[in-house]
Amino acid sequence: MKTRKLKLGFPKGSLQESTIELFRKAGIRINPSSRSYFPSTDDEELDIMMVRSQEMAKYVEDGVFDCGLTGFDWICESGANVKEVCELLYAKSGFRPVRWVLAVPNDSKIRSIKDLRGKRVATELVNYVKKYFARKKVKAEIEFSWGATEAKAPALVDAIVELTETGSSLRANNLRIVEDVLVSTTRLITNSRAWKDSWKREKIENLAILLKGALAAEGMVGLKMNVKEANLKKIEQILPALKKPTISRLDLKGWVALEVIIEEQTVKRIIPALKRAGAEGIIEYPLNKVIY
Amino acid sequence: MKTRKLKLGFPKGSLQESTIELFRKAGIRINPSSRSYFPSTDDEELDIMMVRSQEMAKYVEDGVFDCGLTGFDWICESGANVKEVCELLYAKSGFRPVRWVLAVPNDSKIRSIKDLRGKRVATELVNYVKKYFARKKVKAEIEFSWGATEAKAPALVDAIVELTETGSSLRANNLRIVEDVLVSTTRLITNSRAWKDSWKREKIENLAILLKGALAAEGMVGLKMNVKEANLKKIEQILPALKKPTISRLDLKGWVALEVIIEEQTVKRIIPALKRAGAEGIIEYPLNKVIY
């Protein structure tokens, strides 16, 4: 019997490397060759093609792909009618939220979007920004920019709408943020036809479980420790409320082994507290995936 | 008195490195900082801004820049009304001609542009290609492509119009060339206002002299040799007809020194012939610039 295939659109460009790495952590190896847009994979049920994030939503809507990964910004820009399966979000990697902001030169007199009436604005997100200005009832000339947008004000336009992460590119170009226009994260999207096919839907859901499991493990670690039963309550109060620890009996009378998964950034607070509360033989170990 | 300034548009992206190098050879140092679109230069009469090749012609037409460097392809695509000062062309570097070709999958039935009636064609050069198809009287759906165009046929479109240098990217994507659509080289362009300003015009012409002089020297070398007067005619017949050698008298009776600039690629043929014809003490030396 022939293997069924799920057609997956893979984002080429800035998201590519971190998405390949995320799939690898999820257990799916994707081997991009430098030239080919059709990377091979060890998941025989996937048929992968790389396209630009900008074009993804349209191709998923058309059914060229059963599902795809792209940013919320380009989903909006395309105006495509797609279904969002899940959001992929992790603060410390390629999957952190990005902001599109309206910015003007530091010494510009423009203080709010209202001041842009009749002015020129350059952006790569031209459709979305036109709708945004319309919604705000501000008539302005919104121009498409091929790139290097942050250098265009004030030489060429009065304001820009541009992507920013840390704001350092804006600062370097002497720009000041007027307001946030859109906050965007990566999404796994599908179309209604694929979603109605039960095999495809299960496959897409499996992908979502694995990708979210891999992302969830990014900032988490496992802790194990031995605890006197007398101290157990005190210890449990130190641990985050939401994540119930696994407790197992030891051969040593009066002692239990306690195991818990916690966020790595809380470790620096929790471990010293556990030690003070009497936990012994505390070890921290790394995780590949966490699925609640 | 304040220095007058010529506003020069500099191509950001694929041409950037080779253009900076060409200016350096022309005697003008341009220091791009990683972030800034306004590189500094040791030519105090230049005011440089970097923009995409795609947007250059429009900004020169508008007078934002007095002159700029960009490809003939993007001049056509923009439809801007600009004056071409000179062509910058050199076979072995970033200044070699590039071709935009109409290509289809190897196993496609399409043999000529006529067969594309009613089909879909993806390209980044969407305006030019629309006009090109109209001229050829072929009605087809010409779509804008954000990139990765060569991977789109046949999965997404029937044909593409894409840039090619060696054809290796087309081959790697199993595409076959149907016809050439446009051959493009780099041009120095200006607008009529700047051209009428005598200071600006002279400055632009100086730029053209220096850039062409640096490009001309790329593939050329100097040859010097000592020749018996008796052999002079024979020697001169070996040398390329167009480039008259400089002959100067030596203190050694009956001998002259001969100096000539030739194309490096002819050296492998000419030097052995010169030696056989009696030239002595032949030396070849490198050049920075050649201005005829």
Add this chain to the structure above:
Amino acid sequence: MKTRKLKLGFPKGSLQESTIELFRKAGIRINPSSRSYFPSTDDEELDIMMVRSQEMAKYVEDGVFDCGLTGFDWICESGANVKEVCELLYAKSGFRPVRWVLAVPNDSKIRSIKDLRGKRVATELVNYVKKYFARKKVKAEIEFSWGATEAKAPALVDAIVELTETGSSLRANNLRIVEDVLVSTTRLITNSRAWKDSWKREKIENLAILLKGALAAEGMVGLKMNVKEANLKKIEQILPALKKPTISRLDLKGWVALEVIIEEQTVKRIIPALKRAGAEGIIEYPLNKVIY
């Protein structure tokens, strides 16, 4: 008392880096200095010398080394009488099987080894190939090749016998495979004298345990999860039959903790199934070694 030493032959060349890495995973650090053929190690009972894979078997047979690592191909080529302790095999690394194939130019008329009667064949594995042709009763001229063998047909010989992994080098040289000649993997070998010495034998067996344990862990991960006793059977049916999970009681009534080691490539199928079957708090963690 002086430490006894096991003389270990270490393969210099293409296997070197992956073998050093395998030893590191096995818990034995080997520090090659760029010049020396006698790397230092933190295992005081090892005396290591690096030699070419081609020469290893002969030196193990002679007793210069007590044991060594080399390919099955070079063991055959050398004709040495050695004892194989274990095979080191892992699909995704330097320890995957390699094939020696008989290949001819794509447009050659040769279809089977029989067609090579009276023809010239170049190979680095000249002794083995001579025996192979003799066994097949085909008389041909088998020539030793110093390298670059895949470029030699048809310019210099009619066929070659050459190593291939992906076949891409053959394709790039327009060669077609006629038949497989030998499939080879890495082996740990010893000689009968060392094997009869009980200290050496135990040391060699320990090496085999650690190296196999490290290789076994390469493609494996640990899974832990909490399971309701009612779901236990269902969960166990999802897991690979061969690897019995470890089940331990939790303090939470009606729940058990289940832990199992599985192959990483099955994770993408198993984790979603486990989640659907009611497993909670599934975590996947990395392993250094697995010894069954």
Add this chain to the structure above:
Amino acid sequence: MKTRKLKLGFPKGSLQESTIELFRKAGIRINPSSRSYFPSTDDEELDIMMVRSQEMAKYVEDGVFDCGLTGFDWICESGANVKEVCELLYAKSGFRPVRWVLAVPNDSKIRSIKDLRGKRVATELVNYVKKYFARKKVKAEIEFSWGATEAKAPALVDAIVELTETGSSLRANNLRIVEDVLVSTTRLITNSRAWKDSWKREKIENLAILLKGALAAEGMVGLKMNVKEANLKKIEQILPALKKPTISRLDLKGWVALEVIIEEQTVKRIIPALKRAGAEGIIEYPLNKVIY
């Protein structure tokens, strides 16, 4: 309420990279920007400034910093009055002990420090070495060296006191060690004012717990295995006496699960022994931190 801050002096220079890596393992991310001496961190209670190891002790003594990391050598050299919180020591990394040695040219007649009476000695550790010679009752001229000290004997001085790790730099400069002058390791230091502030003291102790926990895990691994109760005693005798294993009951009658943390360098000896003693399903897994 405003976050309280602990002022931490961070060693700039040779220790910098390994200290940042150690903090990362301890759960505290420090982001040095190339220019700034004030790196940011995800621990909001820390206020970090980078200074040279040589100047650290003085600034901790003055209270400019509440605590800092530096070498014992520079604490001695500075003569500052500081309190040592803990020693950071790990044999295989940037935290291994370093030695300052008195060295002379290979062919020098100097055999002991006594022979240096009236001679010239160059060193960067000039205050400490002066005291050291005074203690040894040897009058010599101790000169400050700006660096490249190992090249100075015999051209410029009779002996040097210089840092050495492997001795290879001394050998390369044809120097012979006369005696050890100081063995130094990295220390976490504080001053009495900070130590009396209970919030600061707890914060400093927490840092010490996390840093020591991360260092302790460097050379350690976790082992898990299934053992028949009948073999338990035999197995426990193989394991290091100090680290009591955690034993938990399995659902499989007559079997227990045993888990223990051991030093990685003992693994090559212990795992084969465990297997021979009947342990099954042995796995080794990596650790991030170990806090006893």
Add this chain to the structure above:
Amino acid sequence: MKTRKLKLGFPKGSLQESTIELFRKAGIRINPSSRSYFPSTDDEELDIMMVRSQEMAKYVEDGVFDCGLTGFDWICESGANVKEVCELLYAKSGFRPVRWVLAVPNDSKIRSIKDLRGKRVATELVNYVKKYFARKKVKAEIEFSWGATEAKAPALVDAIVELTETGSSLRANNLRIVEDVLVSTTRLITNSRAWKDSWKREKIENLAILLKGALAAEGMVGLKMNVKEANLKKIEQILPALKKPTISRLDLKGWVALEVIIEEQTVKRIIPALKRAGAEGIIEYPLNKVIY
């Protein structure tokens, strides 16, 4: 007869690479091995040792070296009595002047050196700065800094005296320049004993000729062109007055060949002017050395 040797002190550290490169251009190859402070050279009359710039002047004064290269700043700091042979200066390389400046935090109230009465100042150039303040009759506490000086104000001191080239490190640390303290360039220095030895003196003068010749060629190029005698005067007026061109007669009646060495940075102005004035066959060629 044995070769006489000149003992040359070579600056280790920031000047090292550009000095080795300068010597190479001067025709003297120096091969630093990574470890040795005694680099080999193809000039058999040189005996080279590398020492820090800071220590150079003292060793030249003592006669340990016959001559050496170091900065004027460290000559002043050392207070050594040495003779300066020549200054090595080139605007675009490692041999450009460096400035030591007195700097304070941007928001400091200090406006002039007078405001530093009773304040603390950190610097690596501690002796020179003490004298400088004494000369200005300002009593302040001048402290030695081991480095990272620009980060010390205002956390640790009120002002610093520090090296700056572009000012970017000062800006990045929010410092403001109060005044220049010292401008320094590289010098070739000797002592009176060596200078009185005629062999050594000639050797040192030869070094000076070659090093200055190589530096002079750095920013210069050669121009050759053919000129009608009628245009000669006009052409000569375009060329820099100081550098008289070499004119030689050609076989072509009425024409001469003109050759001149000019500064590369003037080329962009001169070449277009020459072409307009009727020069033909202008070529520009690179130079290794220029000795007037």
Add this chain to the structure above:
Amino acid sequence: MKTRKLKLGFPKGSLQESTIELFRKAGIRINPSSRSYFPSTDDEELDIMMVRSQEMAKYVEDGVFDCGLTGFDWICESGANVKEVCELLYAKSGFRPVRWVLAVPNDSKIRSIKDLRGKRVATELVNYVKKYFARKKVKAEIEFSWGATEAKAPALVDAIVELTETGSSLRANNLRIVEDVLVSTTRLITNSRAWKDSWKREKIENLAILLKGALAAEGMVGLKMNVKEANLKKIEQILPALKKPTISRLDLKGWVALEVIIEEQTVKRIIPALKRAGAEGIIEYPLNKVIY
């Protein structure tokens, strides 16, 4: 008319890079692609194949190639009957002579080749070394070595015959040279059939002229200067006797221009002398080729 082709064997391996570079300097560009053994070139009359130096002579003898580049050592080893066209020799690059030496462990009792009677010797140059020992009337066992030969004594053999350049690899392996066995340089070789074909012979001779011309220029520079006629004799005595300078009359009365090509390593001596003898405006310029 079809272009005639010269079949050229190009050395793959250690000589490859420097040979490609030498051809480039000779004016012939060779573009090796990473996989192909048939590099393309801009000389349409060349048909190039890459083979190992070891196999070159045999293929030239057989007429597979018309000419080829390889070492004298491998010509000897092969025993092939080939004609040497020229030697390619340059002291400072890949074309310097290499030595094959007979070496033994430092502490071996072997002092001369006579002491090797009945001993074992490993070498890659097995045929040549057998003949060499026969000529010296020493019977020894000469074994073929696959590489890493310098590590084999004393563990595996009594002596080795191995390539050495600086002797540092021998020293690192504690070996001592007993005697030189062969000094080898690169040669351009051909066979008698190609040499009798007048087109091929001229093409091969042209190659030799260009390659030697490029090598000759490696260590040479051009000098130009203006000299008073009165000083001419004095100046000429400073210049190397063999290379007669070119003297041309200047327009400036009583002055001549003098131009000469000299070895770069003599520049450091000659330039200061010229300046002292009254030469003015001395410039040194680089050369690409020198053909006497």
